[in-house]
Amino acid sequence: MTQVHVVGVGMTRFGRHPDSDAADLGAAALMEAIADADIDPRLIEAAYCGHVFQGMVTGQRVLAQVGLAGLPLANVENACSSGATAIREASFSIRAGEYDVVAAIGTEHLTSQFRGALTPDPSDPEAAVGATMPGVYAMRARRYMEEFGMTREQLALIPVKNKANAARNPLAHFRKEISVADVLESRPIADPLRLHDCSPVTDGSAVVILMSDRAAARHANGRSVRLAASALRTGSVDTEPTSMTFEPLTRDTARDAYEKAGIGPEDVDFCEVHDCFSIAEVLRVEGLGLFPQGEYPIAVERGEASIGGRLPVNPSGGLIGKGHPLGGTGVAQVVELVRQLRGESGERQIEGARVGLAHCRGGKAVGIEGAACTVQILIR
């Protein structure tokens, strides 16, 4: 079976784009990815588009903008893992031998859809009693603090780190460093979480172009990176309440990805994880097996997760710093991995990085640990 190679990447600036829509943004990212791959756009044979709230046939509207309407395209919705799922579907279409060159698009114009806290689908029983995503993560934070003795100040170091990274990322939503005091003095959203603990409402798009071995041999420009694994799992309904301070869903999805890539967590040089909230980063990296349970807050304090540290986490700024345009998020993580692995990340470059991991997790449904979780591993 062929391997899958990322041969071109493109990404809009993340932030507020009042004069564009999801199709405009997706088209801009797609054209940049085509230019980055340095290929004739007619080589692209199919496309997948991840988005959540953009309505019918958003992917087709992207293709129509750039002269590629007519290609087979499927829109993909998997909450915050939509873009990552689009990459997975695209990679499978290549592995299946159906196509040699496929684009995966992730796009979202969230500022026109939402203000403030995201909630589960209104049909959900937990939405009916007032569940909000910040509320759910705040409850997990409180429990984690109680179980592992994490302090509020330690938790604040995560947005401080991620916004410091974002300040070095020209495409990030936030470009300003913050202090622990800034986090602790920001507006309370859901106790103990405050505004700086939360990812923002962001517009943005990202695109990757994938190729098979034989297409890459002919058309890749020498900067391609191998997509070694693209794993997806859905949370299960538990027969008894389980800990909310550890994520079996993240652990199991990561296990699938490590096995597929033939590596272990000890081989990962850096990662982009789904830090929709500060506490989420803790739960993700511990679930991924990158840090022992209960120890990540101390590792952050020691600088281990900073650029230059033992295992940089969210060098792009993460969702908290770079922004979180739902459908765009998972693709943008892979864009960051590719640029880091190519050595193109400027002042936030991780030296010598060879293996990068991207983790997304999205959606809330009553009784399910998490709706959709993806882990992708890229190897230079």
Add this chain to the structure above:
Amino acid sequence: MSATAAPAKSFRPVELEVREDGTGNLLGSRCRSCGAHFFPVRQACSGCLSQDLETVRFSTEGTLYTFSVVRQSTPDFEVPYILGYVDLPEGVRIMGQIGGCEPDDLALGMTMTLSLEPFGEDVEGNELIGYRFRPGGAGEGRP
């Protein structure tokens, strides 16, 4: 709070039974094959995949797993409100708002009791009955 004369309507009849006498229970499924409980009602058991499930009334007392004070929400909910997860003896964890106390009165692991209370209204403007949890035990779930 006293029971009203008008028949009370549940805000989510599938998940919350409200009886004529003002009492009520959360509803879920029990697997007749392996005994596992689920909230809300399911069509097959996630433990053993049996489709032989019965709808059961859950206990009205449980323990507080965690909570938060939500200060930003959708326009449907007036903020702030306390949101929590309560573990019931059947082995289900239920999210609900917490009433009748200040956040400082709460501690993880404490006993909580289901309380049926006015909770929004239907499209015709009739008051609906929903649930909250209140600290303490021996509650009867009376509105």
